[in-house]
Amino acid sequence: MVAKKRNLASSGNGASRGMQRGNSAAGGGGGGGVSSKNAHRDTLPGIVWSVVLCIVKCSIWFAIAFPFAVATHSLSLVFGRPPNLVYLQQTLRYLGFVWKSLTFATPEQERHMQSFSVTEKIRLTTTILVHTICSPLSAFGWILDEILYGRRLNGLEPKEKAAVENPVFVVSAFRSASTQLARGLVSETRYTCEKGGTSTTEPCFVAPNAMMCAYPYLWLWKLVYAIVGDIPDTLVDAERAQTEGGLTKEDVREKFNAGFTPDSMARHANDPFQTDTFDGTFLNCHLNGFVWQLCRGLPASAIEQEFNYACQKEGDALNRRIWQTDMVRHIERLARKTILFHNEGGGETAAGGVRPPQRFLLKGHFLSVCPQLREAYGGRARFVTILRDPCERLRSGINYMAVNPTLYASDPRQQIPWAAFAEALGETEAQYCERELQWFGGTGGDESDRLAVTFDSFVADRGKAMGEIVNWLGLVPEDDPGEVAIASTSQAKKSKSPRKKKTPSASSAATKKAYRIDRSLAELGVDEKAYRERLSDYLAWIKDVSSGSSYKSKSE
Numbered sequence: 237m238v239a240k241k242r243n244l245a246s247s248g249n250g251a252s253r254g255m256q257r258g259n260s261a262a263g264g265g266g267g268g269g270v271s272s273k274n275a276h277r278d279t280l281p282g283i284v285w286s287v288v289l290c291i292v293k294c295s296i297w298f299a300i301a302f303p304f305a306v307a308t309h310s311l312s313l314v315f316g317r318p319p320n321l322v323y324l325q326q327t328l329r330y331l332g333f334v335w336k337s338l339t340f341a342t343p344e345q346e347r348h349m350q351s352f353s354v355t356e357k358i359r360l361t362t363t364i365l366v367h368t369i370c371s372p373l374s375a376f377g378w379i380l381d382e383i384l385y386g387r388r389l390n391g392l393e394p395k396e397k398a399a400v401e402n403p404v405f406v407v408s409a410f411r412s413a414s415t416q417l418a419r420g421l422v423s424e425t426r427y428t429c430e431k432g433g434t435s436t437t438e439p440c441f442v443a444p445n446a447m448m449c450a451y452p453y454l455w456l457w458k459l460v461y462a463i464v465g466d467i468p469d470t471l472v473d474a475e476r477a478q479t480e481g482g483l484t485k486e487d488v489r490e491k492f493n494a495g496f497t498p499d500s501m502a503r504h505a506n507d508p509f510q511t512d513t514f515d516g517t518f519l520n521c522h523l524n525g526f527v528w529q530l531c532r533g534l535p536a537s538a539i540e541q542e543f544n545y546a547c548q549k550e551g552d553a554l555n556r557r558i559w560q561t562d563m564v565r566h567i568e569r570l571a572r573k574t575i576l577f578h579n580e581g582g583g584e585t586a587a588g589g590v591r592p593p594q595r596f597l598l599k600g601h602f603l604s605v606c607p608q609l610r611e612a613y614g615g616r617a618r619f620v621t622i623l624r625d626p627c628e629r630l631r632s633g634i635n636y637m638a639v640n641p642t643l644y645a646s647d648p649r650q651q652i653p654w655a656a657f658a659e660a661l662g663e664t665e666a667q668y669c670e671r672e673l674q675w676f677g678g679t680g681g682d683e684s685d686r687l688a689v690t691f692d693s694f695v696a697d698r699g700k701a702m703g704e705i706v707n708w709l710g711l712v713p714e715d716d717p718g719e720v721a722i723a724s725t726s727q728a729k730k731s732k733s734p735r736k737k738k739t740p741s742a743s744s745a746a747t748k749k750a751y752r753i754d755r756s757l758a759e760l761g762v763d764e765k766a767y768r769e770r771l772s773d774y775l776a777w778i779k780d781v782s783s784g785s786s787y788k789s790k791s792e
Contacts, residue, residue, distance in 0.1 A: 418599035624691035
């Protein structure tokens with residue numbers, strides 16, 4: 237769920253507040269506390285007004301959503317429970333986080349926490365209730381796909397079925413350059429198809445873009461495409477678009493990114509027309525993403541439980557169901573919808589040749605469900621990760637959290653909850669490294685379906701990295717190699733790193749980019765030496781992969 241977005245750099249005063257929030261409180265364990273002058277102060281009129289707003293908003297949305305809730309729950313008996321429908325149990329859990337946050341903390345953790353004011357609690361309660369009430373609207377959109385296209389989705393043609401049943405998952409850690417890798421594989425690797433002297437190119441991979449992940453409804457994709465068609469890209473046909481009142485993709489990008497601060501955009505290039513992190517949009521369908529809005533009032537253990545890409549606790553049946561059942565089902569249906577949408581033109585290419593075999597690709601951090609995905613696809617799925625120094629990732633991740641308005645409630649009256657970010661991410665990212673080492677770097681069993689690529693090798697030569705991945709996947713068809721071959725595009729060649737001189741490491745060079753808000757681990761109160769000692773096996777694995785070969789699968 238996306239919080240109310242405030243662009244802290246939209247005005248001079250806003251930028252000044254953002255700078256103060258980002259750079260103040262350099263001492264004191266990372267500046268996690270909030271001074272009393274910045275804290276919310278309750279007033280009786282403010283509390284009453286907040287209650288009235290809560291009642292009005294919930295009543296309006298309940299009146300709108302009630303028919304869809306009845307229809308959704310009734311149709312779920314036939315088509316199954318939509319994986320994007322919020323659980324009532326989760327709603328009650330998050331209301332407990334708001335009103336009884338201190339009960340989840342130990343005395344030691346309470347020292348680093350700040351309780352919410354009554355007004356804040358009412359506002360957060362309103363957000364949780366409205367999201368829950370509106371959830372049947374999204375769920376009904378999911379069921380509508382099953383009603384309209386269920387048979388077609390279950391009965392894909394052979395080549396469509398092959399693309400779906402042999403997927404590629406770029407499952408990598410937070411802030412590891414996995415987005416760049418996934419986007420490169422989708423846009424810069426293509427087949428060349430030839431027939432009768434005419435040639436055309438087709439992508440090796442088919443992936444849902446960010447908007448398709450946010451709105452995973454085939455009927456909606458088709459409706460939008462029927463109305464606006466394939467709108468021109470950046471600066472393409474811009475003059476025609478202006479005279480005819482049409483849109484360009486650049487217009488959509490500007491509106492899509494209007495709620496993001498320049499600091500956030502500097503760290504992550506949002507593009508609604510390119511692939512992005514899937515699990516972020518999925519978890520926002522539920523309430524898991526909302527935990528970051530509560531982070532300054534929750535212990536790190538609660539955040540670790542609700543937003544952990546590495547694992548879900550054995551006793552937490554709710555989150556295990558959301559991740560291991562709902563997410564896997566969501567991915568499987570999203571893959572079928574994506575392939576069907578992209579192949580609407582049939583099995584022939586524009587040149588009249590046979591459409592080459594493609595693979596569905598999805599990028600995310602859903603490491604904890606890789607075993608379930610492997611089982612769901614009968615061992616045919618392939619998993620790729622990109623390995624980056626964990627301390628560099630942690631620093632990048634904490635600073636990115638601090639400037640991303642969709643990840644926590646960036647109230648300008650509050651300082652950035654640095655301590656909460658450092659403690660929570662420090663633990664969850666360490667667990668991710670340990671789990672990643674176990675899944676991608678372990679031994680035993682048939683593990684030829686997993687490939688590890690180092691961050692340094694990817695930054696140094698992304699074209700080579702993607703070529704190695706394509707070759708490892710064996711995408712060149714054996715039945716007709718004369719007509720279909722994989723070709724590197726000029727875009728891929730131009731995308732190679734321009735660095736000429738040898739630097740200590742590509743990853744350290746990448747972090748030298750100037751950011752307005754960029755705290756070091758020492759400033760964040762993180763003991764880097766202890767962190768590296770904990771992850772010594774993981775660091776040794778990265779070194780082993782890098783020294784033995786830039787690209788190393790577990791079967792080698």
